[in-house]
Amino acid sequence: MTLYPHKWEVFRMEYYLSRLFASQEIQEEKGSYKTLKRSYQISLLARGKLFEDSRFDHRFIYYDPENKIPFGGLTAIITLELEKLGVTAEKAVSAMSEKERWAVFFKYYNDTEKQPLIQEITREEEGIAMAADVISGFTADEVAFFHEMSVEKYELDMRAHAQEAEEKGWEQGLAEGEARGEARILDLLKKSGYDTQGIEAALKNSNSPIRRNSP
Numbered sequence: 001m002t003l004y005p006h007k008w009e010v011f012r013m014e015y016y017l018s019r020l021f022a023s024q025e026i027q028e029e030k031g032s033y034k035t036l037k038r039s040y041q042i043s044l045l046a047r048g049k050l051f052e053d054s055r056f057d058h059r060f061i062y063y064d065p066e067n068k069i070p071f072g073g074l075t076a077i078i079t080l081e082l083e084k085l086g087v088t089a090e091k092a093v094s095a096m097s098e099k100e101r102w103a104v105f106f107k108y109y110n111d112t113e114k115q116p117l118i119q120e121i122t123r124e125e126e127g128i129a130m131a132a133d134v135i136s137g138f139t140a141d142e143v144a145f146f147h148e149m150s151v152e153k154y155e156l157d158m159r160a161h162a163q164e165a166e167e168k169g170w171e172q173g174l175a176e177g178e179a180r181g182e183a184r185i186l187d188l189l190k191k192s193g194y195d196t197q198g199i200e201a202a203l204k205n206s207n208s209p210i211r212r213n214s215p
Contacts, residue, residue, distance in 0.1 A: 017041035
């Protein structure tokens with residue numbers, strides 16, 4: 001689950017899916033490509049919208065869009081954008097699809113005001129009831145594993161934020177340098193007797209620096 005997905009969230013999904021799929025040991029005596037199991041990366045996005053449509057659920061698989069041929073592999077990325085649930089959460093539990101019940105469960109599991117709704121969903125869906133039992137009874141090893149993944153996620157996020165900030169700093173510095181350079185060139189042209197009105201108008205309209213071949 002990610003609270004606020006960033007622009008590189010899709011890269012994280014691919015990274016963890018590839019790690020999961022490649023973690024299968026097929027080098028053993030009876031292992032082979034045939035023994036590989038299906039692998040899924042299920043990402044719950046709590047806040048914000050990653051995709052610009054109105055659907056809260058997506059399933060991504062390999063596909064050749066030009067020739068309209070599915071790849072038929074063993075991996076898939078599934079996303080649930082919980083903020084897109086909207087009126088779905090207001091529906092009667094009996095009117096919800098299984099997928100909608102799961103999404104509402106994930107969104108409101110810890111919401112004290114929604115506990116009657118969560119309890120009704122767990123009564124209606126055996127699989128969700130089992131999930132609720134699992135969540136309330138993680139072992140110490142499982143908690144340690146989750147913590148390790150959380151630390152790794154935090155470190156990679158901080159590294160990505162730092163790289164983005166550095167890139168923005170370079171862009172800002174370049175823009176400021178170009179602006180100072182433009183002002184300096186215009187000043188020199190004016191002192192040399194050039195009419196710079198046309199150049200200034202072009203710069204104002206295009207927001208681009210003076211080209212080196214400008215007169």
